Amino acid sequence: MHRSGKRNLLRYAGWLPFFMMLITLPAAAHAASPRDIIFGGIAWGLRQTSGPVDPGPNTFSNSPDQVWVDEQGRAHLTLQKRDNVWTASEMMAKKDAGYGTYRFTVSSSVSSLDPNIVFGFFTWDKAPEAFNREIDIEISRWGVKDGPNGWFTVQPYDVPGNQHAFNLPKAASYTFEMRWDKGLVEFVLYCDGKLSEYWKYAGRVPEPGRARLRINLWLFRGKAPQGPGPYEVVISDFSYVPSR
Known part of the structure; x- marks a missing residue:
């Protein structure tokens, strides 16, 4: 293996351009590895993009210090x-x-989020003809400093009766429930264990199809928040009880 000479040099010379290409390949060409986490007994993939995409547009990162589950099981x-x-x-x-009934608890001060920040918990299906079977719980002022910051929505949001807006009171914890059944969608909010908001949707209810849950934190229209950040939302609990 260590015998060197003109014959061996010529043998490997043809591979030299290939090896040089590997050596000089820019790091940016390598896609980030996918990451999964387990939260609330469910496996979740973490979104990673190389540039701005919807919603927002925003650039999404799956870095371990961007999204994680701690030792107490909080996301x-x-x-x-x-x-x-x-x-x-x-x-x-x-x-x-x-x-079924979806329930999660936010244990951070989301009532005072920057007006450009959006926190969302929602169902999503790649079915534009069914408005993506999207049912939303969102916390955001959508860039309006004094606007309401709580939103329950069954898409499309611009149809009268499809959206309910309210103001989140200051609290240490916010527990949201979404009850979804055939012909029924109900939303409930408990602040520090006390009933704070209830809304029953009276319109056309989407069927599950291939909808899946998503939870995100992003910037409305990609506009930067006022402070330097970082900003964080902590979800201390999540559960799902299927309908019988």
């Missing part, structure tokens, strides 16, 4: 700057959603 989603670019977070359930 952390952040908005932070990376190389002078704001990066958003999104968790995507790896199994289909269905009829």
Whole structure:
């Protein structure tokens, strides 16, 4: 193996351009590895993009310090700057959603989120003809400083009666419930364990199809928040009870 000479040199010379190409290949050409996490007994994929995409548009990162589950089983989603670019977070359930009761608790001060920040918990299907079977719980002022910051929606949002807006009171914890069944969608909010908001949707209810849950934290229209960040939302609990 160590015998060297003109014969061996010529033998490997033909491979030299290939090896040089590997050596000089820019790091940016390598896609980030996919990451999964387990939260609430469900496997979630983490969104990673190389540039701005919808919603927003935003650039999404799946870095371990961007989205993670801590030792107490709490999910952390952040908005932070990376190389002078704001990066958003999104968790995507790896199994289909269905009829039942979805319940999650946010244990961070989301009532005072920057007006440009959006926190969303929603169902999503790649079915534009069915408005993506999207049912939303969102916390955002959509860029309006004094606007309402709580939203329950069954898409399309611009149809009268498809959206309910309200103001989140200050609290240490916010527990949301979404009850989805055939012909029924109900939303409930408990603040520090006390009933704060209830809304029953009276319109056409989407069927589950191939909808899956998503949870995200992003910037409305991609506009930067007022502060330096990072910003964080902590979800301390999640559960799903299927309909019988």
